[in-house]
Amino acid sequence: MIKFLDVSKEYKNGVKALSNIDLNIEKGEFVFIVGSSGAGKSTLIKLLLKEENVTEGKIYVNELDITRLPNRRVPYIRRNVGVVFQDFRLLPNKTVYENVAFAMEIIGAHPKEIRRRIPMVLSMVDLSRKASSFPDQLSGGEQQRVSIARSIVNNPPILIADEPTGNLDPDTAREVMNTLTDINGRGTTVLMATHAKDIVNEMRKRVIALEDGRITRDEQKGGYGLEIPNN
Amino acid sequence: MWRNRGMGVASVTSISAVLMILGMILIIILSINNFVADTTTKFDEIQVFLLDDATDDQLDNIEEEVAKNKGVVSILYESKDQALETFKEEWGEDAYLLDGLEKDNPLPNSYVIKLEGIEFAENVVNSIKGLDGVEEVKYDKDVINKLVTFADYIRLGGIVLIAILVFVSVFIISNTIKLTVTSRRREINIMKYVGATNNYIRGPFIIEGVLLGLVGAVVSILIVYFGYEYFFGLVNEGLYSLFSVLLVTPKVIFTDIAIIFSAIGMGIGALGSIVSLKRFLNV
Numbered sequence: 029m030i031k032f033l034d035v036s037k038e039y040k041n042g043v044k045a046l047s048n049i050d051l052n053i054e055k056g057e058f059v060f061i062v063g064s065s066g067a068g069k070s071t072l073i074k075l076l077l078k079e080e081n082v083t084e085g086k087i088y089v090n091e092l093d094i095t096r097l098p099n100r101r102v103p104y105i106r107r108n109v110g111v112v113f114q115d116f117r118l119l120p121n122k123t124v125y126e127n128v129a130f131a132m133e134i135i136g137a138h139p140k141e142i143r144r145r146i147p148m149v150l151s152m153v154d155l156s157r158k159a160s161s162f163p164d165q166l167s168g169g170e171q172q173r174v175s176i177a178r179s180i181v182n183n184p185p186i187l188i189a190d191e192p193t194g195n196l197d198p199d200t201a202r203e204v205m206n207t208l209t210d211i212n213g214r215g216t217t218v219l220m221a222t223h224a225k226d227i228v229n230e231m232r233k234r235v236i237a238l239e240d241g242r243i244t245r246d247e248q249k250g251g252y253g254l255e256i257p258n259n
Numbered sequence: 260m261w262r263n264r265g266m267g268v269a270s271v272t273s274i275s276a277v278l279m280i281l282g283m284i285l286i287i288i289l290s291i292n293n294f295v296a297d298t299t300t301k302f303d304e305i306q307v308f309l310l311d312d313a314t315d316d317q318l319d320n321i322e323e324e325v326a327k328n329k330g331v332v333s334i335l336y337e338s339k340d341q342a343l344e345t346f347k348e349e350w351g352e353d354a355y356l357l358d359g360l361e362k363d364n365p366l367p368n369s370y371v372i373k374l375e376g377i378e379f380a381e382n383v384v385n386s387i388k389g390l391d392g393v394e395e396v397k398y399d400k401d402v403i404n405k406l407v408t409f410a411d412y413i414r415l416g417g418i419v420l421i422a423i424l425v426f427v428s429v430f431i432i433s434n435t436i437k438l439t440v441t442s443r444r445r446e447i448n449i450m451k452y453v454g455a456t457n458n459y460i461r462g463p464f465i466i467e468g469v470l471l472g473l474v475g476a477v478v479s480i481l482i483v484y485f486g487y488e489y490f491f492g493l494v495n496e497g498l499y500s501l502f503s504v505l506l507v508t509p510k511v512i513f514t515d516i517a518i519i520f521s522a523i524g525m526g527i528g529a530l531g532s533i534v535s536l537k538r539f540l541n542v
Binding site: 104130 | 449450451452455
């Protein structure tokens with residue numbers, strides 16, 4: 029589903045964010061990307077979203093080489109990748125319903141289809157009762173769930189979460205993780221970049237560790253891995 | 260759009276200002292064009308002075324040659340006596356000064372050739388210049404040429420000025436709405452992540468720009484029209500009524516101005532939005 033072939037990214041200011049990344053993620057996997065700040069997690073995600081372009085190497089998403097994609101096609105590949113951010117990124121003057129519907133509107137979905145699907149998706153994240161609320165009337169956890177709902181409303185094969193629990197308390201964070209696990213259970217490939225040690229250790233999914241732009245560890249059922257073994 | 264009223268007012272004011280300047284330039288150009296068109300019709304005559312001893316054959320020949328040209332409306336023969344009479348009429352009270360000239364009339368016989376338009380003058384003149392019996396061909400070549408060239412320059416200058424103004428105003432507008440545009444940065448970013456195409460994002464902004472432009476156009480149309488009507492009225496009364504002949508009437512220009520202003524206003528608005536989006540948000 030996602031393939032990185034010898035990918036390197038060097039920014040214009042000389043910073044080499046990623047070096048020789050080789051990566052293969054199969055459909056349906058749940059993968060944590062861990063690493064300290066500056067390790068390259070955000071860059072990895074930006075490359076997947078074509079927010080930045082690779083300096084070297086190729087990236088395949090769903091068999092498509094996105095590194096050679098012209099700019100005008102970028103919106104279309106982004107519609108295949110749902111994104112959830114740490115700061116939720118909801119439109120402040122739209123209701124919950126409208127925020128989620130927005131994702132369908134921009135791809136030109138039929139109003140009837142929108143009316144049918146939104147309630148479904150909102151109930152998946154347990155927010156049906158808050159459909160007419162505005163973001164500033166919701167808690168952090170609720171806002172994040174709206175964000176998740178928006179990211180999956182078009183049924184993308186991939187969901188990318190960049191520090192989704194960063195602004196949330198542990199309990200709410202767990203709820204969000206439950207939702208993500210559900211979504212993964214339905215077949216969506218989930219890629220989550222995170223600092224959240226506990227969550228990673230608890231869930232024991234595949235963990236890919238980045239350090240100084242390189243992959244230093246890639247293990248199934250992995251832990252966060254910063255424990256220093258006692259000698 | 261309604262959130263940022265200050266920005267809207269600034270944009271509308273900018274567009275209005277540009278359009279009003281444009282309007283004044285337009286009025287000047289139209290008036291000059293009018294004037295030139297008017298006066299050149301007064302110069303649509305050629306007078307061919309004939310030698311006193313021109314034979315009938317020669318005269319016939321001249322008439323034939325003239326008639327061959329395009330744009331000749333009429334060829335009238337004016338004898339020296341008729342010419343003297345015309346002179347006396349023109350001089351009115353002072354005609355007595357011309358008494359005594361009948362015996363030895365210095366005025367020549369002539370053909371007065373009326374033309375459809377100034378542009379035909381050159382050809383006609385060239386066709387008869389060297390003919391026997393022709394003493395001199397008189398037409399106000401220089402004046403006409405100067406006028407036509409003058410009008411052309413004015414027109415050209417006007418177009419250049421307008422082009423510069425439009426360019427400048429698009430730039431001003433794009434800067435004016437910079438704040439509105441950048442304040443929507445978050446929104447636009449989110450739209451991009453969710454997969455909206457650039458055109459989809461641009462749409463509302465362009466509409467906003469067009470509307471602002473339209474409002475600006477309406478404001479300036481009203482100001483220019485009523486202002487000009489007032490000005491024209493002032494000029495018409497009293498001593499300056501002669502001057503008013505030069506100016507084009509307000510009613511005549513209203514529809515043209517309405518259309519031109521609206522089109523340009525909306526164009527500037529739309530372009531301003533597009534430029535602003537490109538410059539500040541890379542959309």
